[in-house]
Amino acid sequence: MPVIPISPDRQRLPAWFKRSLPTNAVSSETDAVVRKHGLTTVCEEATCPNRQECWSKKAATFMLMGHACTRTCTFCDIEYVRHAPPLDPAEPARTAAAVAELGLRFAVITSVNRDDLPDGGAAHFAATIAAVRARSPGTLIEVLTPDFCGNEAAIDAVIAAHPDVYNHNLETIPRLYPVVRPQARYRRSLDLLKRVSERDPSIRRKSGIMVGLGETDDEVRRLMDDLRAAGTEIMTIGQYLRPSLQHHDIIRFVTPEQFEQYKVWGREAGFAYVASGPYVRSSYVAEEVLKGALDLASLKA
Ligand code: SF4
Numbered sequence: 001m002p003v004i005p006i007s008p009d010r011q012r013l014p015a016w017f018k019r020s021l022p023t024n025a026v027s028s029e030t031d032a033v034v035r036k037h038g039l040t041t042v043c044e045e046a047t048c049p050n051r052q053e054c055w056s057k058k059a060a061t062f063m064l065m066g067h068a069c070t071r072t073c074t075f076c077d078i079e080y081v082r083h084a085p086p087l088d089p090a091e092p093a094r095t096a097a098a099v100a101e102l103g104l105r106f107a108v109i110t111s112v113n114r115d116d117l118p119d120g121g122a123a124h125f126a127a128t129i130a131a132v133r134a135r136s137p138g139t140l141i142e143v144l145t146p147d148f149c150g151n152e153a154a155i156d157a158v159i160a161a162h163p164d165v166y167n168h169n170l171e172t173i174p175r176l177y178p179v180v181r182p183q184a185r186y187r188r189s190l191d192l193l194k195r196v197s198e199r200d201p202s203i204r205r206k207s208g209i210m211v212g213l214g215e216t217d218d219e220v221r222r223l224m225d226d227l228r229a230a231g232t233e234i235m236t237i238g239q240y241l242r243p244s245l246q247h248h249d250i251i252r253f254v255t256p257e258q259f260e261q262y263k264v265w266g267r268e269a270g271f272a273y274v275a276s277g278p279y280v281r282s283s284y285v286a287e288e289v290l291k292g293a294l295d296l297a298s299l300k301a
Helices: 025-036 051-055 091-102 122-135 152-160 174-180 186-199 217-229 256-269 286-300
Strands: 061-064 106-111 140-144 165-167 204-211 234-239 273-276
Touching (some): 025 051, 061 122, 091 122, 106 122, 106 286, 122 140, 140 286, 186 204, 204 217, 217 234, 256 273, 273 286
Parallel strands (some): 106 140, 165 204, 204 234, 234 273
């Protein structure tokens, strides 16, 4: 199916989306290291609007296990494939080499869904965490994983590799799962987060959603309570932007005031930190988000 991309102008973004983006040589350096090591990033594959800003701070999010995904989420710009290619056993080492060459203090690693693999790619995640740790022992690692179809042994394999932050996105409220994340299950995602909090509470738990997909603010608030009940400490909330005419429609643009209100609700719900704003994405300024969570937690202690 041909994809008809939508330019930002065609989406008629509200005035609060206007911003000036940094231009510096660091972005080119990030790009060069990603290419040199033959890596894939979600920044590029998902056409993230923050790429210029993030890459100018070397904050690329590495995406393991290929360019294409075995699920058909209607918000996502990553290509769908029924049969993905075999895993590249050298990818963990190449990722570690890129992290070391960029000198990252904080590395964010995600993947496509690989429902075709018995463990969903969990061992590949664990190997990548181990490889980054071996080459860059001082680097903090955040993983943003799929739900591994609820495979507990797979989830435990990632937990055992001990990332500093375990992120798993709910993406949207439960009512919209059938149209937004047809192969995912809301309860299954919550169970994953709960499992991380029970198995290793020293790993920080994080999740995120997009707004503008058709949810109500009451539903967002209820989802926050669900996340807290599952032991989630950090939450991200950002505006959904439609990648093409084939993707889910934008139902509303949430105002900056409402994004601030989400932060208030998040504090009331007991989150250590809620990053909420039009351009917030789950990996956006992830190091600062973690620092904010840790600072607030120590203030509360
Ligand atoms: S927000 Fe995340 S996905 Fe987007 S450019 Fe930044 S690091 Fe990449």
